[in-house]
Amino acid sequence: MSGHSRWSTIKHKKAAADAKRSKNWTKLIKEVTVAAKIGGGDPAGNPRLRTAIDKARAENMPNDTITRAIKKGTGDLEGVQYEEITYEGRGPGGTAVLVEVMTDNRNRTVSEIRHVFDKANGVFGEKVAWIFKKQGLITIEKSAVAEDKLMEIGLECGAEDVRDGDDVWEVVTDPKSFEEVKAGLEKAGLKPTSAELTQVPSSYVKLEGAAAESMLKFMTTLEDHDDIQNVYANFDIDAELMEKLTA
Numbered sequence: 001m002s003g004h005s006r007w008s009t010i011k012h013k014k015a016a017a018d019a020k021r022s023k024n025w026t027k028l029i030k031e032v033t034v035a036a037k038i039g040g041g042d043p044a045g046n047p048r049l050r051t052a053i054d055k056a057r058a059e060n061m062p063n064d065t066i067t068r069a070i071k072k073g074t075g076d077l078e079g080v081q082y083e084e085i086t087y088e089g090r091g092p093g094g095t096a097v098l099v100e101v102m103t104d105n106r107n108r109t110v111s112e113i114r115h116v117f118d119k120a121n122g123v124f125g126e127k128v129a130w131i132f133k134k135q136g137l138i139t140i141e142k143s144a145v146a147e148d149k150l151m152e153i154g155l156e157c158g159a160e161d162v163r164d165g166d167d168v169w170e171v172v173t174d175p176k177s178f179e180e181v182k183a184g185l186e187k188a189g190l191k192p193t194s195a196e197l198t199q200v201p202s203s204y205v206k207l208e209g210a211a212a213e214s215m216l217k218f219m220t221t222l223e224d225h226d227d228i229q230n231v232y233a234n235f236d237i238d239a240e241l242m243e244k245l246t247a
Helices: 003-016 021-039 047-058 063-074 106-119 147-157 175-187 209-223 239-246
Strands: 083-090 096-103 132-141 161-165 168-173 194-201 228-233
Touching: 021 047, 021 063, 021 096, 021 228, 047 063, 047 175, 047 194, 083 106, 096 106, 106 209, 132 175, 147 161, 147 168, 147 175, 168 175, 175 194, 194 228, 209 228, 209 239
Parallel strands: none
Antiparallel strands: 083 096, 096 228, 132 168, 132 194, 161 168
16 A cells, blocks of 8 residues: 555544544535536536535535535536646655645745745756546445455456555445446445545555655645545555554
8 A cells, every 4th residue: 555545544533533524524615616517407417416415414514505506616606716726746755646735825925835845955847747547436344245256346446456555344346337337336335435536656656764754744734735535646655654653
């Protein structure tokens, strides 16, 4: 399992008991609003909106809040207009980093993100998107199903692969078949612990010691920024060290 996948797992666990729920909600509301603006307010015909709503409900967001965000996206209610931007660069240890942003002030956001990269001795603006590939990633608790059974179900639903993700199984899909695979797993009685479209790197940079600690601080700072929706990086840190540094 890659270090970044471990980071995602730890991040989800921390979020469940995180006092920063309002910050998480702010980002989810942005995603719901933008998804509705781009693809319409009907989740049945808008996969991105459907996924955003699922994430919002998983964070116990009230339905009224979700509905207001959808209406702001469709223009039925007045709201802030957000711009989607993806920034690239190099983080600690030469890691490749993609930062997905939703902002109502591009100049402010790019200045603040550049500062985070500079403080971590990174290189903001270097082109690294070629290292990543967009894929669907669905995780299932290992206690819920045996690997061979999950492989059988997943492949029947259209999944590309099933991988061992330490404490979970990772079901990998093409972005176009993500919703179909997720629905197929749920129909088979398997409830995902997480399901998202993500950026998967083709290679990883192994980090240890100070470089690993610096990378995790860098990731935390970026993900705490209100305008940043997602951060993807190709770092790999041993599970034991990751747990120690994030305890």
